[in-house]
Amino acid sequence: MIEIGKPHEHIEHAHIDVLEKIADDVRQDIIKMLVEAGSGHSAGPLGMADVFTALYFSVLNHNPKNPKWEERDRVTLSNGHIAPVWYVTLAHAGYFPREEIYTLRKINSRLQGHPHVGTTPGVENTGGPLGQGLSQAIGMALAARMDKKRYWTYCLMSDGEHDEGQIWEAVLFAGKEKLGNLTGIIDRNNIQIDGFTEDIMPLEPLKEKYEAFGWHVQEVDGHNIQAIIDACSEAKAIFNKPSLIIAHTIPGKGVDFMEFDFTWHGKPPKPDEAKIALKELRTLKGKIISEHE
Amino acid sequence: MNEAAKLNPKLFDPEVEQVPTRNGYGEGVVVLGEKNPDVVVLTGDLSESTRANMFEEKFPERFIECGVAEQNMMGIAAGLALSGKIPFVSSYAVFVPGRCWDQLRVSVCYSKANVKVAGAHAGISVGPDGATHQALEDVATVRVLPNIVVVVPCDSIETRKVTIAAGEHVGPFYFRYTREKTPVITTEETPFKIGKAEIFREGEDVTIVACGPLVYQALVAAEELEKEGVKAEVINNHTIKPIDKLTLASSAKKTGAVVTVEEHQINGGLGGAVAEVLAENYPVPMERIGMPDTFGESGEPNQLLEKYGMSVKKIKEAVKTVMKRKM
Numbered sequence: 283m284i285e286i287g288k289p290h291e292h293i294e295h296a297h298i299d300v301l302e303k304i305a306d307d308v309r310q311d312i313i314k315m316l317v318e319a320g321s322g323h324s325a326g327p328l329g330m331a332d333v334f335t336a337l338y339f340s341v342l343n344h345n346p347k348n349p350k351w352e353e354r355d356r357v358t359l360s361n362g363h364i365a366p367v368w369y370v371t372l373a374h375a376g377y378f379p380r381e382e383i384y385t386l387r388k389i390n391s392r393l394q395g396h397p398h399v400g401t402t403p404g405v406e407n408t409g410g411p412l413g414q415g416l417s418q419a420i421g422m423a424l425a426a427r428m429d430k431k432r433y434w435t436y437c438l439m440s441d442g443e444h445d446e447g448q449i450w451e452a453v454l455f456a457g458k459e460k461l462g463n464l465t466g467i468i469d470r471n472n473i474q475i476d477g478f479t480e481d482i483m484p485l486e487p488l489k490e491k492y493e494a495f496g497w498h499v500q501e502v503d504g505h506n507i508q509a510i511i512d513a514c515s516e517a518k519a520i521f522n523k524p525s526l527i528i529a530h531t532i533p534g535k536g537v538d539f540m541e542f543d544f545t546w547h548g549k550p551p552k553p554d555e556a557k558i559a560l561k562e563l564r565t566l567k568g569k570i571i572s573e574h575e
Numbered sequence: 576m577n578e579a580a581k582l583n584p585k586l587f588d589p590e591v592e593q594v595p596t597r598n599g600y601g602e603g604v605v606v607l608g609e610k611n612p613d614v615v616v617l618t619g620d621l622s623e624s625t626r627a628n629m630f631e632e633k634f635p636e637r638f639i640e641c642g643v644a645e646q647n648m649m650g651i652a653a654g655l656a657l658s659g660k661i662p663f664v665s666s667y668a669v670f671v672p673g674r675c676w677d678q679l680r681v682s683v684c685y686s687k688a689n690v691k692v693a694g695a696h697a698g699i700s701v702g703p704d705g706a707t708h709q710a711l712e713d714v715a716t717v718r719v720l721p722n723i724v725v726v727v728p729c730d731s732i733e734t735r736k737v738t739i740a741a742g743e744h745v746g747p748f749y750f751r752y753t754r755e756k757t758p759v760i761t762t763e764e765t766p767f768k769i770g771k772a773e774i775f776r777e778g779e780d781v782t783i784v785a786c787g788p789l790v791y792q793a794l795v796a797a798e799e800l801e802k803e804g805v806k807a808e809v810i811n812n813h814t815i816k817p818i819d820k821l822t823l824a825s826s827a828k829k830t831g832a833v834v835t836v837e838e839h840q841i842n843g844g845l846g847g848a849v850a851e852v853l854a855e856n857y858p859v860p861m862e863r864i865g866m867p868d869t870f871g872e873s874g875e876p877n878q879l880l881e882k883y884g885m886s887v888k889k890i891k892e893a894v895k896t897v898m899k900r901k902m
């Protein structure tokens with residue numbers, strides 16, 4: 283077992299350098315937990331480490347010591363299979379001890395293979411079967427509007443799950459309701475289990491599709507933490523429409539031999555592969571911004 | 576009859592009052608809406624026919640029109656429930672749970688989200704619309720899901736009571752109701768408690784366990800059998816899950832033979848649930864009345880009940896068959 287550091291405290295207005303270092307720690311812990319678990323998804327969690335870091339260490343109004351605080355911003359994860367990045371980020375933010383990441387996918391663990399609300403502190407929805415998260419996020423955003431609460435609801439989605447009809451039912455509904463307190467973030471990494479999204483089921487023009495359904499859409503480099511934070515701020519300023527942020531990410535980001543390779547979608551690294559990956563991440567020290575091409 | 580059940584005194588009057596059970600749903604959600612501001616109602620383009628419109632008219636700000644999109648509707652309901660609301664999902668039983676079983680499983684039941692699913696137009700008695708719209712599998716497909724309660728009320732009054740009980744129960748809840756006018760069997764005073772089967776008629780020779788509006792046919796069959804010297808006990812087993820093992824096993828012990836009656840596929844519904852209880856607790860000969868593992872067709876409700884073997888005549892035949900099998 284690899285030594286674990288102290289949890290990061292919630293950082294208000296953290297300097298981007300600090301956030302990048304956290305994202306790098308998150309990536310390292312993802313590798314460590316997946317090796318220990320012996321199964322799970324690698325590419326998606328690594329690709330979304332910067333988005334999760336930006337949310338939990340800068341964007342969100344939340345309290346890890348009181349996960350059920352009524353005014354907290356809500357985060358739902360629709361593509362539940364990238365749970366490792368959620369769990370590691372929650373642990374780093376202080377929702378539960380970092381040692382617990384090694385229980386992923388094991389018997390009697392609070393860290394289920396796919397997220398389950400009520401089991402893990404900070405997890406707001408149950409997800410795994412694709413396409414279900416946005417509807418749940420809409421329910422949360424509608425409840426906020428009815429109760430005149432100011433919390434924000436975020437829904438993280440994959441690109442591949444946009445094959446599901448339910449997503450488009452939800453996109454249509456949020457547009458109709460002009461849900462200004464809802465921000466969707468798509469992990470646009472262009473891969474799904476059987477190959478590239480545009481081969482399996484083309485999604486483009488994705489931005490225009492959402493716009494046609496009444497959403498405000500921004501596209502960002504999903505590895506540029508400052509850009510992610512700025513996009514979330516702009517989304518909050520748009521009060522008469524739901525907002526979408528298409529985060530262009532690289533699957534497996536930070537680990538050279540995983541990047542862009544869809545075969546890393548659904549498997550963990552072996553111990554020797556993990557050693558290489560961890561060495562690489564330690565060398566990078568989080569300096570992986572804005573290299574997305 | 577069991578006096579304690581306080582049934583409609585005019586039950587066997589040819590002019591017995593007939594009311595669609597769906598009216599009880601509309602009345603029930605309005606009562607709940609007045610009591611609790613967290614109650615919200617969702618529908619998928621079926622407000623009037625599910626009677627959700629009764630709530631919509633009174634509480635438009637708490638009524639959510641989802642369009643013809645049941646998967647999204649079920650997910651929204653889960654999100655509302657996780658945020659403290661008490662959502663009622665109103666559509667036809669062929670669509671909820673039929674079109675959104677996975678959302679019911681994952682977003683609602685696994686999450687223990689406090690969602691109430693009201694399946695309208697259940698059973699074959701929806702009639703002329705034909706097999707596509709006759710929900711005959713919903714009880715089976717829902718009762719296998721952990722964490723959910725499943726109830727089939729017998730008349731409009733009981734449907735109102737179930738609706739109110741659903742709103743007060745914490746956790747996932749499914750109930751189905753029907754479109755056609757059916758006899759009002761119960762009264763305001765008839766006892767109703769989730770999970771408690773009620774003995775509507777006492778007897779010693781055979782037990783007829785029924786749910787939904789066919790409880791009426793079961794009671795009529797029992798009256799007619801009495802004239803032939805057979806004393807049939809009739810149990811209104813409205814709650815399919817959690818099922819009342821004690822009442823069912825005690826009655827089976829007393830009579831030694833059981834017939835189940837339901838407007839649902841013969842496999843997996845009330846008959847299946849009762850068979851599970853009796854096999855484990857007090858095995859006795861049993862016959863099941865229900866849709867005989869086939870799809871329906873268009874027709875008038877009574878013609879369909881007759882053709883597919885859910886009539887008074889068939890119940891009586893099943894009683895005679897099961898009694899011959901008694902030791």
